[in-house]
Amino acid sequence: MSMEALNEDLLTAKAQLERGSTAANAAHEIGEAMAHTASQLEIDAMRAGGYIPYSNPNSLIPDSQVSPSGIISTLRTAAELFGNARSGLVTTMGESDNEHIQNAGLHLYQAADILQQDGSGAIPAAERVKANIDAINEKIMALHGLIVGVNFVATRLQGRLKTSASEAKLSMESITSFQRQAGLPE
Amino acid sequence: MEEVNRGLEAVKSDTTRAGETVHVGISLTKEALGSLAAFFQGLTKSAELIPSDEDVQKMKKGTETATNAYLEAYGILYAASATTQNGNLKHAATMAKGAISILAPADETRFAAEQSARADAVELEETIGKIRGMYTELLTLAGETFNIANFELGGVALTAASEGEQAIVEISAYQQEKIN
Numbered sequence: 001m002s003m004e005a006l007n008e009d010l011l012t013a014k015a016q017l018e019r020g021s022t023a024a025n026a027a028h029e030i031g032e033a034m035a036h037t038a039s040q041l042e043i044d045a046m047r048a049g050g051y052i053p054y055s056n057p058n059s060l061i062p063d064s065q066v067s068p069s070g071i072i073s074t075l076r077t078a079a080e081l082f083g084n085a086r087s088g089l090v091t092t093m094g095e096s097d098n099e100h101i102q103n104a105g106l107h108l109y110q111a112a113d114i115l116q117q118d119g120s121g122a123i124p125a126a127e128r129v130k131a132n133i134d135a136i137n138e139k140i141m142a143l144h145g146l147i148v149g150v151n152f153v154a155t156r157l158q159g160r161l162k163t164s165a166s167e168a169k170l171s172m173e174s175i176t177s178f179q180r181q182a183g184l185p186e
Numbered sequence: 187m188e189e190v191n192r193g194l195e196a197v198k199s200d201t202t203r204a205g206e207t208v209h210v211g212i213s214l215t216k217e218a219l220g221s222l223a224a225f226f227q228g229l230t231k232s233a234e235l236i237p238s239d240e241d242v243q244k245m246k247k248g249t250e251t252a253t254n255a256y257l258e259a260y261g262i263l264y265a266a267s268a269t270t271q272n273g274n275l276k277h278a279a280t281m282a283k284g285a286i287s288i289l290a291p292a293d294e295t296r297f298a299a300e301q302s303a304r305a306d307a308v309e310l311e312e313t314i315g316k317i318r319g320m321y322t323e324l325l326t327l328a329g330e331t332f333n334i335a336n337f338e339l340g341g342v343a344l345t346a347a348s349e350g351e352q353a354i355v356e357i358s359a360y361q362q363e364k365i366n
Contacts, residue, residue, distance in 0.1 A: 027248025
């Protein structure tokens with residue numbers, strides 16, 4: 001192979017190395033931005049998690065002051081008090097046929113029932129809220145883990161892309177050294 | 187009659203306490219709704235930050251383009267260094283091979299693949315996809331929870347409190363008619 005033909009090949013190799021390192025550097029910049037974004041997402045996820053009305057000492061997410069368990073127990077107490085009031089009314093008045101007393105008894109019965117009714121009562125609704133909030137809390141913790149993972153991988157990837165671009169540059173420099181020694185066009 | 191009146195006053199007192207307790211529950215629910223709304227807003231805002239598919243694809247494409255370009259350069263340099271036995275060209279070939287192995291090693295055994303930028307890019311694509319899905323799930327769940335807490339819990343509890351008030355009105359009416 002003539003030196004001219006060899007140099008043609010080397011110039012092609014340099015052009016490819018240049019093309020490769022440009023692509024790697026561009027991808028590296030995206031990876032760097034992605035790692036930065038992941039850091040922001042991590043902060044935001046923690047902040048959003050702090051608003052979840054949840055109370056769990058083992059949670060990674062800061063506890064909110066309002067827990068659905070507290071709401072459930074408050075409403076149960078209210079239902080019990082309405083029930084007690086109705087029992088008190090029955091005891092006080094016996095089987096009264098007075099319309100006002102009968103109405104009062106009915107209202108008290110309904111008040112307790114509305115709170116506890118299966119499916120459509122306030123307490124079952126609060127229990128569903130609790131179940132959903134438990135699920136939200138679990139998901140936000142899993143999301144946090146994924147975001148940390150993205151940050152780690154994006155940082156590692158951009159490091160790899162940068163290193164590969166540096167190796168390509170070193171390869172190009174060695175070709176140039178050869179060309180200079182051999183008096184070939186660079 | 188006095189005894190009956192005392193009994194009715196006790197019933198009214200229990201009912202009032204029950205109503206107050208319901209209102210405490212409603213007030214806690216309102217606070218929870220405020221927290222949920224803030225959670226939803228924060229999540230919606232940060233969902234906009236999730237890296238776009240376009241960026242992920244650009245990064246993957248950049249990695250592939252660089253790998254292919256290095257591969258071509260390495261082929262040329264390997265042949266040139268074998269022909270010339272020149273140290274500079276050998277070094278150039280070694281460096282080009284190094285660049286390839288960082289991005290996408292030819293012998294993609296499991297271990298090697300896990301060490302590569304290509305594997306990182308694929309992992310990022312998958313994880314970002316999962317994150318996007320999870321934000322959607324969280325926003326849906328938060329919206330659903332808000333609706334349950336607002337309408338089914340808060341609304342129904344208010345009705346219960348109102349029933350209690352009605353009971354007191356009825357008892358008072360009885361007291362006015364029969365006792366006072």
